[in-house]
Amino acid sequence: MVTKLVAWMAQKKEQPTIKAVRRTLVMIFPFVLLGSFMQILAQSVFSQTGFLNSIFQLSDKVPAFEKIYYFFTNLSFFTLGISALLAAYQVANYQAKYLHKDGAMAGLTGLVCFLILVIRPLDGTGRLNFNWALLGTPGLLLGLLVGCLVGNLFNLLGKKTARQVERTDDVLARAFAALPVITLALLLCLLFNLAVAFFSGQDAVTNFFAGMEAFADNQDRVGTVVGLGIISNLLNWLGLSGPYNTIGTVYGDQKYLDNLNYALSHGSAVNVPYKYTVTTLYQSFGMFGGVGATLALLIAISLVSNSHRALRVSRWSFLPVFFNVNSPLMIGLPLLFNPLYLLPFVLAPCFNMLIASLAIKWQLITVLTYPVPVGTPGVLVAYIGTNASISSLVLGIVLLGIDVLLYIPFVKVADAVSCKLTGGI
Structure with a gap:
């Protein structure tokens, strides 16, 4: 096969x-x-x-x-x-x-x-x-x-x-x-x-995508947020903007602000009113290295790839991807329109969101409530936004490790395709 x-x-x-x-x-x-x-x-x-x-x-x-x-x-x-x-x-x-x-x-x-x-x-x-x-x-x-x-x-x-x-x-x-x-x-x-x-x-196109973002910001159900995450990841794989704005994000949707006001007035983020939103799930755990959890892909390439080109692109892309700017990896590898990486690119962030939602439901972690500086590395977003919650940091690192394991088989297949194209060189 x-x-x-x-x-x-x-x-x-x-x-x-x-x-x-x-x-x-x-x-x-x-x-x-x-x-x-x-x-x-x-x-x-x-x-x-x-x-x-x-x-x-x-x-x-x-x-x-x-x-x-x-x-x-x-x-x-x-x-x-x-x-x-x-x-x-x-x-x-x-x-x-x-x-x-x-x-x-x-x-x-x-x-x-x-x-x-x-x-x-x-x-x-x-x-x-x-x-x-x-x-x-x-x-x-x-x-x-x-x-x-x-x-x-x-x-x-x-x-x-x-x-x-x-x-x-x-x-x-x-x-x-x-x-x-x-x-x-x-x-x-x-x-x-x-x-x-x-x-x-x-501005029909601009208004359409702005309407998608506004709709996504108003959701507070796990299924809807994860579904919109799948759509957003797929559109980004096609070189388009999705429902979730992912570049230079400022956490300012209304539900995030309501959660922040609740935490400031009650002195705790444990019982904030909105626990399953674009901020608490997608931005916190679905963007390790940008759209598609591409920091995991970069690590997987570094661990198992034999492709000189892939390794070279990943090395040059490390710093941008670490800070959630994955455009070099999207274009240099490339990830765009590449069916080899479509499944992990779309599904890895959604897996992270589902696990994070269970951790929130079982009160193993608190949700992102507090301000997060622009350009924060993806693995630190939940940690900073929960006021330095160690459990959120540990969960993020564990999920990143699982994402790496998800990407590894696809990296090996991509290597095989590259080897066939170059005649085994």
Whole structure:
């Protein structure tokens, strides 16, 4: 069974579109990695509510502390924050090159088409306005789809080009040859964007995901919270935002605030009114290393993997993943769209939440009630949020160990697929 799965996966990964997507994710990995480090510096170190700042009081010691925060925030945007835009360019480029079409022109067309799709054409201000969130990892699926569509359009309608073009006149000839395809691609994207804005509203997608988050924040039943966790993990595996906002989370949903007020007024968090929420279950025990409990995957790779590439990516990703920023692992390994890791990615956090809910029910642990600094490592979230409860810390470490065991078989299968693709090298 495993042998057949390995052979099937190796065959699928050699298909042109899948190969283009995989190579694109590898190409944008350095930008995502650098952006993740910038994000950690902004959130954990140079934010007034950051984890490391709360420990070392850096805001009182470092000159221009707030300016440094904005500096790293902006750097993060221009690396991690435009990953979907980069993906749209690179996939279109690869797709066209595979059939000896004009990859450079296809890549530029994919980039412009993506910008057209994320613009708000009817905002009424007269200024250029983008849906900025879609430029980054929440829009990664859209960027990859746009790149694939543009690349295929060039393959269908574009002219073949020589591999080496050296003269300026040849470049100009390529530009004119690609002009009909470019015009068609841009026109299709513009019409699609206008149709969505006109019939569905300017911010239909943004409002939909915001509505999902608002719905998720109001839940207090184990089954609902775990079910929404499955949906959120699955959507993140697809490169989309889920019901649970997981990046730079500030614990401020109404049920968390009600629990905090109860604990402050009664001097105890034992009988808080809401025990099974996104904060007490998902944020506390479902995010060890970000979405999908990817800190466990990183540890599993370090323990059993023989893949040089996987080990190299995991080493570079350790610091971001430890601070719950798992974008480098999602893109560099990759985890995105990778069926080999789908089951543990979706189910490991949900297993953690179910066990944690039983521990809460049996009063083995208290729930996260108190403020948690932004950028706190996942394994310490419950410990800090329960006012240094040792039982919560022990439970988190035990669950992390179980998650590692859950990931290990899948890491071994991924190694086998990688070995088959490289001919045993």
